[in-house]
Amino acid sequence: MTRALDLLALIGRGAFATLATAGQVAIFALVGLSHLLRPPFHARQFWRHFAEIAYFSLPVVALTALFTGMVLALQSHTGFSRFGAETALPSLVVLSITRELGPVLAGLMVAGRIGAAMAAEIGTMRVTDQIDALTTLSTDPMRYLVVPRLLAGTLALPPLVLVADILGVLGGFLIATLQLGFVPQGYLDATWDVLETMDVVSGLVKAAVFGFLIALMGCWCGYTSRGGAQGVGQATTRAVVAASILILAFDYVLTAAFFKQ
Amino acid sequence: MSETPKIRLRGLRKAFGEKQVLDGVDLEVRARHSMVLLGGSGSGKSVTVKCILGLIPPDEGVIEIDGQDVAKLSRRDRAALLDRTGMLFQNGALFDSLPVWENVCFKLLAQRRITRRAARDRAAEVLAQVGLAASVGDLSPAELSGGMQKRVALARAIAAQPDIIFFDEPTTGLDPIMGAVIDGLIVDCVERLGATAFSITHDMASARRIGDDAAMIHKGRIVWTGSAEALGHTGHPMVDQFANGSREGPIQMELRR
Structure with a gap:
């Protein structure tokens, strides 16, 4: 009986701690968003992070999307051929990529690359007194460190996902036409016929939300890190794990909102 | 009194x-x-x-x-x-992502009290006051020795001419x-x-x-x-x-x- 109560207490404490952290993250995000509307703005910081996300993440996101499109075409063809439904391949590829795989995979790749870097940079600044130094130099750390990153994450991911969408579809097209015997014009016509504006827009909205979440978790985990190199390492891991889970959770929420039957 | x-x-x-x-x-x-x-x-x-x-x-x-x-x-x-106020931190707390001259004039730039061009000149002036050459301004903090980092941190603390340090x-x-x-x-x-x-x-x-x-x-x-x-x-x-x-x-x- 005592053990059962101990277990219950442990679960309860864990649940309360999780709720408390969620509340702190929400307040952190709201403070960051409130600063978006009031000057001063640190445009130089914004462009630095925008370039880091949108430009320097391009190779990894592009390769991921290209190979995902190729694998998707190959695997789907294997499955569809059992039912004689090979003609559904272009539709499956383009809808999967634009609605789901483009934003989610780009988000996860950027979470690994940028979320970790943000947490490491801000965490190092925290443990080496650089954040306190900002305050003593009459600069609000939230405005200088967090707001430009939140904005950059939100605005940089949609164009990245647009590129991922194009390359993902291209990957499927290449495999379908070069290996699976599809006629190029027929494949493209089938792709255009099924694709609707909403498919692309929903993916881009997801991308903006994912970009915000990646930057938020990178900033939050870095900002609250403690205890030297080990603390920074833990913050980096937490940032990537939390951002990845949030991306998957919000993907469901947004999908349900966009494509409710 | x-x-x-x-x-x-x-x-x-x-x-x-x-x-x-x-x-x-x-x-x-x-x-x-x-x-x-x-x-x-x-x-x-x-x-x-x-x-x-x-x-x-x-x-x-x-x-x-x-x-x-x-x-x-x-x-x-x-x-x-x-x-x-100005503050010199124990470990310098210089900003790694900025060159020395931007570290030195950070407060002046953040408050838009000075242009970037003028900040370079001001940084050279303050670096000279702590015994460093103007060319140090183009280096990154990671390229400096411990003593130089302390001097740059001191330069940053005094650059805005505080009355409490x-x-x-x-x-x-x-x-x-x-x-x-x-x-x-x-x-x-x-x-x-x-x-x-x-x-x-x-x-x-x-x-x-x-x-x-x-x-x-x-x-x-x-x-x-x-x-x-x-x-x-x-x-x-x-x-x-x-x-x-x-x-x-x-x-x-x-x-x-």
């Missing part, structure tokens, strides 16, 4: 969890004088400075600057007060010669600006070089104040033990086995 102290602390208390770090700190710092706060590791020196700068809110007590209670100031007035362990991690050089620069800069200096250190040689007045904090309380020149022969057993680095005396190390 005596002059209003530049900084006055009354009954400052701060605890972190169970640990009472500041336990009623009372201290006055005279305007245009250099105060050195001495104390062992964990005695509350850094927390005192962080409370004055508003980096940590105290649990109790009053912090007055120029006779004004900092806690009662509006947000704008507190920001204006912070504008008049805080120094957190300015000579820690430096060899004795470089420590003396930094102390000399601190004295020069403070005199040139006509500023009030508040330093925390446990380096006795440094304390004597840079301080006019000194105080000792032990277990979160000020146990002695007096002239920095008197350090080592104050007649206060705790201060003399600390200044002379003696194992015998009222201060006993808390060792964990």
